[in-house]
Amino acid sequence: MVDTEKATAGDMAMQLEKLGPKEKADAIAANFVRPTPEEERKVIRKLDRRLLPLVFILYSLAVLDRSNLGNARLAGLEDDIDLKGTKYQWLGTIFYISYILFQWVQMGWKQFPAHIWCAAVVMVWGFIATIQAATTNWAGLMTCRFFLAIAEAAFGPGVPLYLSYFYPRESVGFRHGVFISGAAAANAYGGLLAYGITQIRGSIAPWQILFIIEGLPTCVFSIFAFYLLPDGITTAKFLNEREKEVALHFVARNQRLDVGKQQGLRFKEVFEGIRDPKSWIPGLCYFGCNVSYASLPLFVPTIISEMGTWNKAASNGLSAPPYLLCFFYIITVCWLSDHFKMRGPFCALSATIGGVGFIILATATTTAVRYFAIFMAVQIFASVALLLSWTANIHATESKRAGGYVVLATVGQCGPLLGTNIFPPTEKPYFRKGMAISAAFCLLVAVLSGVLSCWLIYENKKMAREGVPEVEEFEDTSIAREEGVHVRHRYIW
Template identity: 40%
Template sequence: MAYQPVATLDDKPESRIPSSQSSTSARFTPDFDSDDEEDGGGLEDLEDEEGYELREIRHGQQGEEDHTLGGADEEEDEHSDDGADVPLAGQRRRRRTDSVQSFELYTPDEEIRVRRKLDIRLVLFVAMLYMVSFLDRTNVGNANVAGLSTSLHLSTSQFEWLLRAFYVSYVLFEWMTICYTLFPPHIYIASCVFFWGLLACLQSFATNFAFLLVLRVLLGIAEAAFVGMPIYLSFFFRRDELALRTGMFIAAAPLASSFSGFLAYAIMRFGDILPISNWRVLFFLEGAPALLVAIVAWYWLPDRPSTARWLTARERKVATLRMRSETTSSEPTKFATHSIQWSTILSPLLNPLSYLPALMFFACNVAFSSMPVFMPLILTDMGFPPLTSQALSAPPYLLAFLAILLTAYLSDRHHTRTVPMVFHALLAMSGYTLLALARTLHFGVWTRYACVFPVCAGFFSCVTVVITWTVNNQRTAAEKGTGVGILQFIGQLGPFVGTGLYPKEDGPYFERGMVVCAVCMLCVAGLAGGYCWMLKKENRRRQAHSKNGFIYIT
């Protein structure tokens, strides 16, 4: 293999390193656009052995790449012969937007190291925030088993309204996902976390239905701002890396449900020694952590790769450069309300392809919103005592946690979204179908409990894939904001159906709710197949007109 370094300046001759002849060669590509002042530019970068990535190129492509690097400046070089100023070695050249992929100044090892840091210090922290969010959203189910309805004299319909009230405001404020591209994310996210933590804690002081209803509405507004987190992650990770990171983020939801079950078990187990009601302790203990992590989030979360304070200057450069192949010319690098491009924001609204993922998310959310809330009640009506029900609600979520991570990893590795979506939708459907037929098939309590495991693993994984799929297939940050807004606005109507599927009088088998969820998951599988077919058709059309156009991920 022959290695051909490309000089930083046009007037520096090109040299070759002898090697055996091969059909491929690798190119050193210099960076002319660094944000690290101390690194310098031009010839200084050539002396840094870590400043290069060996990239294979086929013979026949060399001329095209040489034109990309130097073609734009040939006219400039012609004038330099008659006395024009020649650029100095340390002077940076203006970067062309059509050669952005030629300016990757990093080694594969550097990229791996940066990506690992982002996973550990960013994704895991964001996952913790989502865990706190999901905990505060769904703990009303555990609080109900711990005596909420009895203490406040709530009827079944009033309790269902507490669930719906959250989703009413949650849906109405989904448009706030666009704020991730308008305001500095570290300020926006930290503020949201603080306010929902405060509201979650205030639930422990509720004395009547009306007070608790208002708090649930406000909690929905605060948490609606958080659903655009996959947009934020797309600022740091490429399209083929996003499923695993979104999976790590979404996996916090079943982990939160599992933790909530164990915490509710501990509070009810030792609650007799406490001077206040168990459900009040539960609300407060699960809301208080948000107040603490909000302060940390303000200082810890970067707005974009170049501002991550826990990366070195070199790592910030690599983190920025590796995302340039993902960035279009319209991608914002500043967060400001005056830079809104309405044509870009509105374009997903006019694209029919934006609505199929939203319909899939709607069907997923019928199950996703109902099972975590009603799991303790379902287990209690299966015959388990309330204390045991709280503990038994945890293992299915632990399985879902592992399933999400494995699914996301395989989805990125094999560059597919359709296959895992269809598989997990059918898996969840099979679990719901068995639960719906439990009375007819004379299933015992433990057999019915076993059927809950594929249900949780299935719909949690589907939610992960459909969110990633939506973000993947939007080109710019503004389009991602609108696309996720459509996904969430339509998708979050699902909980209005889901929260009414398991009234106490339908126990202990809850056939109606199980049948509805089974049908919804079957619809998810069908919609995923149809969406894949439409994307492939559109990709063929685009490739016929342009070989370098934006290609949808299927």
């Protein structure tokens, strides 16, 4: 029997590994004192203070370094580097080709210590984003975009998996919302920052200054990631031993936890996640979101400038307010999703709002109406945040979630291959074809969200008839693996 009164959470994990499956479960059940709801909330707040600001800032920098190409275009990039014809569209396309091909590297968050993995990939993409300023031709810029995508694929898609190690599954939606809202924040302050930078006159072009000023902070924040990110609950130095035990307890509710095996993938479970049909509907939804949304940061400044009312510099600045609203909307809708323990209805609502916005952009000609419609169209991005938490909720084990996220990201990131090519210059000034395609995919996301919700409701009712409990307590992944038992759990729909 393990003496957990004297052992630390880390010691407890190592001692548990020496026991057989049944002895392990008995030791945990006999010695653990269940936390109160207030005790759980206190630990979650402590996790929030350490994790959320850092992942929010890092993701906002990732999106900024990815999407500032649209601002650089209006800052003279198109004139200094020959981007005639479809060359500009190819800069967006090559990024997403690379991003798709290397989605599998996101599993590095599970395979390696998180603080080392994160710091390394952040430093690499910050360096590449900065040296874009030194490019002198289209081929050089294409090369930078290709390798920038590899580094970003190793970071952003894996963060939702990483966050799922620390939070109860019914609370992870809000945390994913905070993380993903970093993209909206980046597009908001990125437009304002680009407006200010384009006013600078120096020995190098404004677009080069833009890449340098927006790329170097990423390199600096990689150092913060190395020293501040914990690898897992049992190694989190900012938690005391009781807080670690409480965190392990609430993370394990209705999902299984790798105790004593924070790093290392269970490849059988990874492939279970990939084969699960319920992994593929969120992937198709993510595809639809990305067709509609991924092209917007690259083209919103151009869309606004083509309204004919504002010059290019003002268009950069006016691209910020829609994303500012999107930031607050994402936070709100993800909090509501956690509160009501629902994902599908809120995902469908956000997609419908985005679809209506694109329909207005496809049909209206008045500047004020079209600008207002952009505020609606960008809300499709909230569906992305909800899909991230939904995927985590569907899969019980850490490695199976890794497989589910690979499907989500690989299928979903094919969307920008279409999305970045539906606003050709020949469609100016209204880009009606691109707006209509985006609207159709938004509405497809709404329909698929409803289908998946109905499927999960049906599965929950079936499990209720079979006696599967609504709440399942601690279930160590290693116990389930050694006993050959696949424990079923109710779904959040």
